[in-house]
Amino acid sequence: MFKIFVIGIADSLLSTWQEQLLQGCSLIVGAKRFTELVTGFADRYVEITPLKESLTALRNALPHGNVAVLASGDPLFFGIGRRLLTEFPEERIAIFPALSAVQKACALFRVPWDDATITSLHGRNAAHLPGILLSRSKHLVLTDANHSPDRIADELLDYLTLIGETELPNSIRMLVAEDIGLASQRVFRGNLAEACKQRFSALNIVCLLIPDVPANPDYRFGLTEELLHHSRGLITKNEVRAATLHQLCLPETGVLWDIGAGSGSLSIEAARANPRLTIYAVEQKEEELENIKKNIVKFRCFNIVPVLGRAPEALAGLPDPQRVFIGGSSGALPAIVPAVASRLTEGGILVINGVVVKTVQMAPPLMREHGFTVHTSTLQVSRTDPDGNTKIFNPITIMTGTR
Numbered sequence: 001m002f003k004i005f006v007i008g009i010a011d012s013l014l015s016t017w018q019e020q021l022l023q024g025c026s027l028i029v030g031a032k033r034f035t036e037l038v039t040g041f042a043d044r045y046v047e048i049t050p051l052k053e054s055l056t057a058l059r060n061a062l063p064h065g066n067v068a069v070l071a072s073g074d075p076l077f078f079g080i081g082r083r084l085l086t087e088f089p090e091e092r093i094a095i096f097p098a099l100s101a102v103q104k105a106c107a108l109f110r111v112p113w114d115d116a117t118i119t120s121l122h123g124r125n126a127a128h129l130p131g132i133l134l135s136r137s138k139h140l141v142l143t144d145a146n147h148s149p150d151r152i153a154d155e156l157l158d159y160l161t162l163i164g165e166t167e168l169p170n171s172i173r174m175l176v177a178e179d180i181g182l183a184s185q186r187v188f189r190g191n192l193a194e195a196c197k198q199r200f201s202a203l204n205i206v207c208l209l210i211p212d213v214p215a216n217p218d219y220r221f222g223l224t225e226e227l228l229h230h231s232r233g234l235i236t237k238n239e240v241r242a243a244t245l246h247q248l249c250l251p252e253t254g255v256l257w258d259i260g261a262g263s264g265s266l267s268i269e270a271a272r273a274n275p276r277l278t279i280y281a282v283e284q285k286e287e288e289l290e291n292i293k294k295n296i297v298k299f300r301c302f303n304i305v306p307v308l309g310r311a312p313e314a315l316a317g318l319p320d321p322q323r324v325f326i327g328g329s330s331g332a333l334p335a336i337v338p339a340v341a342s343r344l345t346e347g348g349i350l351v352i353n354g355v356v357v358k359t360v361q362m363a364p365p366l367m368r369e370h371g372f373t374v375h376t377s378t379l380q381v382s383r384t385d386p387d388g389n390t391k392i393f394n395p396i397t398i399m400t401g402t403r
Contacts, residue, residue: 001092002067004069005025005069006080006095007096010098010181014037026064029067029068031049059087072100073097073100074097078118102118116138116139118141119140121143121147131276133152134210143205148200149188150197150200152206156192159305165297174189174190174206223269228291229298235262239381243379249349257282258282258327259340260311260330268301275303276303280307280321281306281307282315310332311335312335322347324340324351353397373402375399376400379395380395381393
């Protein structure tokens with residue numbers, strides 16, 4: 001039975017055993033940059049891109065002899081190894097890893113990487129990069145042409161400026177290892193502003209070192225109104241917020257629109273409980289938007305994007321959501337619901353909270369008209385303080401639409 005030899009390349013020359021292995025192969029597949037390594041096998045060498053064609057060539061050659069695939073570093077570390085294991089029986093594959101680019105980069109940085117989060121941006125459409133990269137104190141990033149280190153630094157700076165975060169821009173360190181192992185190898189060390197002014201080789205690894213601040217409070221769910229910045233008591237009550245989040249059934253990843261976000265209490269609670277979720281907090285009042293920003297900074301919920309504007313107009317440039325919450329509509333509900341219905345992904349959930357009778361009467365038929373199956377719950381919250389004083393709040397109806 002012939003095999004696919006997947007060979008990790010970490011040096012500028014093939015070793016003796018690698019050359020011997022290739023001599024016994026009828027076909028060799030690899031990146032264009034490996035061409036100079038295999039000059040003696042040029043008649044058998046096929047570039048790996050486009051991948052569909054190279055996989056077909058491997059499949060056609062394998063019944064007649066051994067074949068080889070050259071990969072950078074460790075083929076099973078964000079490499080071609082994963083794809084090959086889905087395309088061919090695992091017993092036909094032999095993997096020979098080399099040091100990965102991440103290992104070599106961290107050696108150059110002199111930074112331990114056993115406690116790092118590793119993210120690959122290769123071919124990835126990262127809708128909100130700060131939410132991904134600022135979530136951990138040590139982040140290693142595999143970049144691509146659309147996510148070069150200077151662009152990453154620029155995007156992080158723009159977001160931190162947007163939310164009014166003044167300390168992190170200067171305290172975040174960015175390390176970049178370029179052209180590892182080549183004569184043009186370089187290591188950059190600096191802050192985000194310095195990185196923005198640089199231009200980097202396409203072959204690079206980024207390390208972001210972010211000051212680690214203990215979570216305050218140290219639990220993920222259950223923030224009280226007193227902990228959040230808000231104006232004149234205008235905030236979704238704790239009990240209502242908990243019930244609303246329960247109805248939203250938030251996914252681990254994806255997009256949530258919080259329309260009429262107010263102080264952002266629901267956004268903050270959702271962001272802390274689901275740190276890989278991207279949340280767009282849409283609010284038309286500048287005073288409330290400032291509260292949202294203060295809460296983002298206070299709780300380090302960098303997966304929230306504050307959006308100043310009035311729905312539905314403010315929704316136009318946002319990514320399609322998996323979940324939508326409407327806490328306030330300023331009378332625009334008849335325009336907002338169809339706008340949401342046209343953008344909500346399959347299986348999505350829309351939740352509308354209503355206190356005013358008109359909203360409670362209008363929302364369910366409007367949701368049904370636009371393809372939602374609707375159920376409602378009405379909450380009556382009363383609180384008794386330690387002195388025995390009881391306060392009763394207006395009832396609120398939570399209207400949930402599923403598709």
